[in-house]
Amino acid sequence: MNSFIKYICVFCGGIGLLTSTTACTNLDEETFSEITESTYKYEAGDATKVVGSSYANLRGFVGFNTYYIQEICTDETVQPANQAGWDDGGVFRRMHLHSWNTNQAHVNEYWNCCYTGILLANRAIEIISEDDFPISSTENKASLIAETRALRAYYYWLVMDNWGDAPLVSASTSEQPEKTSRVEIYKFVVQELTECMNDLSEQKDASNYGRFNKWGAKALLANVYLNAEVYTGTPQWEACIKECNDILNSGQYQLESDYLAPFKVYNEGSVENIFVIPFDAVYAQGFEIYKAILHAANQATYKLQDSPWGPGSYKAVPQFINTYDPDDERLDMTWIQGQQYAADGTPLKGSYDMMGKPLVFVNSMPDGIFTGEADGFRLQKYEIQEECKTFMNNDFVIFRLAQVYMMKAECLLRTGKADEAAQLVTTVRQRAFRNHPEKAKVTGNDLKQPSKYVYGTVSDYVLTPQGKSYPEQFGRFYDELGWEFVGETMRRRDMIRFGHFTKAEWLSHKPNGDFRSLFPIPQEAVDANPNLKQNPAYE
Numbered sequence: 001m002n003s004f005i006k007y008i009c010v011f012c013g014g015i016g017l018l019t020s021t022t023a024c025t026n027l028d029e030e031t032f033s034e035i036t037e038s039t040y041k042y043e044a045g046d047a048t049k050v051v052g053s054s055y056a057n058l059r060g061f062v063g064f065n066t067y068y069i070q071e072i073c074t075d076e077t078v079q080p081a082n083q084a085g086w087d088d089g090g091v092f093r094r095m096h097l098h099s100w101n102t103n104q105a106h107v108n109e110y111w112n113c114c115y116t117g118i119l120l121a122n123r124a125i126e127i128i129s130e131d132d133f134p135i136s137s138t139e140n141k142a143s144l145i146a147e148t149r150a151l152r153a154y155y156y157w158l159v160m161d162n163w164g165d166a167p168l169v170s171a172s173t174s175e176q177p178e179k180t181s182r183v184e185i186y187k188f189v190v191q192e193l194t195e196c197m198n199d200l201s202e203q204k205d206a207s208n209y210g211r212f213n214k215w216g217a218k219a220l221l222a223n224v225y226l227n228a229e230v231y232t233g234t235p236q237w238e239a240c241i242k243e244c245n246d247i248l249n250s251g252q253y254q255l256e257s258d259y260l261a262p263f264k265v266y267n268e269g270s271v272e273n274i275f276v277i278p279f280d281a282v283y284a285q286g287f288e289i290y291k292a293i294l295h296a297a298n299q300a301t302y303k304l305q306d307s308p309w310g311p312g313s314y315k316a317v318p319q320f321i322n323t324y325d326p327d328d329e330r331l332d333m334t335w336i337q338g339q340q341y342a343a344d345g346t347p348l349k350g351s352y353d354m355m356g357k358p359l360v361f362v363n364s365m366p367d368g369i370f371t372g373e374a375d376g377f378r379l380q381k382y383e384i385q386e387e388c389k390t391f392m393n394n395d396f397v398i399f400r401l402a403q404v405y406m407m408k409a410e411c412l413l414r415t416g417k418a419d420e421a422a423q424l425v426t427t428v429r430q431r432a433f434r435n436h437p438e439k440a441k442v443t444g445n446d447l448k449q450p451s452k453y454v455y456g457t458v459s460d461y462v463l464t465p466q467g468k469s470y471p472e473q474f475g476r477f478y479d480e481l482g483w484e485f486v487g488e489t490m491r492r493r494d495m496i497r498f499g500h501f502t503k504a505e506w507l508s509h510k511p512n513g514d515f516r517s518l519f520p521i522p523q524e525a526v527d528a529n530p531n532l533k534q535n536p537a538y539e
Contacts, residue, residue, distance in 0.1 A: 111159075
């Protein structure tokens with residue numbers, strides 16, 4: 001996990017790659033205080049370390065930024081203020097209300113992390129591609145370049161997904177880049193993944209864990225095709241099915257019998273996970289989402305070294321919780337609810353608006369702006385290790401086999417093969433209804449039914465339904481995606497694809513413009529680069 005980094009990348013509108021004495025921000029990598037690119041002599045075995053720098057950068061996504069810009073702007077989760085604070089100048093409220101501006105910190109950090117990774121990947125490809133670069137007997141130059149291209153494609157997928165038109169730079173340069181259209185970035189990503197596929201390893205073992213092998217690249221390409229209609233206006237359902245079939249037929253991955261197995265502490269042994277961002281409490285730090293989720297009193301539940309932050313704030317939107325079948329085991333597996341207890345069984349009590357009263361997490365909120373300390377269920381998808389010391393030992397899951405099943409199912413559904421789609425959905429649901437196996441089965445007609453989600457706004461705990469103000473297609477399948485993948489940073493993308501993101505109402509959120517399906521380019525980037533134009537409606 002302790003990757004070799006020689007270069008620091010800075011993206012502030014312009015692009016430049018600088019030799020440096022430090023690693024990228026917050027990665028805590030090893031430093032070489034007297035080494036510059038011109039003086040360092042590469043040795044056999046360095047190639048993997050050079051490539052590793054662009055992987056290490058991925059950890060910057062998972063702090064809280066991934067959750068903030070992919071989850072709390074959706075109809076699944078919210079991060080309201082409370083008596084302990086959690087307003088932070090309205091930064092979380094703006095995500096819920098879709099009123100973010102060009103200086104939204106989480107969006108800016110996400111942008112910077114994307115382009116830092118891109119620049120690191122560009123430079124790694126250039127270095128390893130040099131004729132005189134030494135390659136050890138255990139390294140394969142073509143494969144290393146291919147996986148770095150796949151990783152760069154992943155970063156560019158996030159760029160086009162979140163910002164649309166954006167700079168496309170595939171080599172080190174000091175020039176100030178202009179925007180490239182979303183369609184052209186899409187074509188670049190597809191071409192890169194297609195061209196590098198045959199040079200990627202087909203093996204799934206410790207040597208390439210947390211790195212792109214062929215199946216990880218195919219999962220990425222399937223995701224790109226799944227959302228192609230959003231990106232380009234032209235659907236690619238059959239192309240997505242092909243990539244999914246390749247993964248399913250490879251025999252390399254299996255659905256876990258336990259829904260939460262992919263998210264356990266030390267989850268590197270999961271047979272379901274295809275591509276992850278590795279974390280370690282000592283050597284690869286940064287994953288600490290539990291601090292924003294749990295109530296401070298829950299420190300006693302898990303004997304945590306660090307206290308969660310106040311009463312916590314990352315909560316389920318009650319309207320989403322109400323869509324679950326009560327017999328769906330994912331409801332209890334995913335969400336912390338009810339009376340809270342210390343590890344020894346002592347009932348916990350509140351410390352703020354419920355001072356001295358039993359701490360009982362309830363599925364209700366007065367609105368999405370300000371809530372009590374016990375309002376709202378709390379996400380617990382990633383296992384919280386007892387006696388956790390600040391950082392978690394769970395690897396963050398990007399792609400897993402259940403998603404491949406569901407991507408294929410969605411494409412079948414959209415191409416008129418609803419019954420085939422239902423078979424795949426049933427397969428995924430079976431582990432969620434072990435005590436009621438008859439409920440696991442769904443039909444093609446079921447998947448075509450309206451969503452169970454009652455959209456509308458909430459004021460003083462009272463829901464005012466929105467009614468059907470926009471077209472809805474395959475609503476029940478949309479629900480299935482929520483139940484299976486909540487908290488996995490997919491909901492924003494799913495909401496856009498199914499037409500809900502800029503049209504639906506939930507909690508205190510009301511539609512605030514179709515342009516909100518894209519984020520603004522950070523103002524600091526626009527100010528630094530005269531060639532970089534702000535996204536429409538954010539000028």
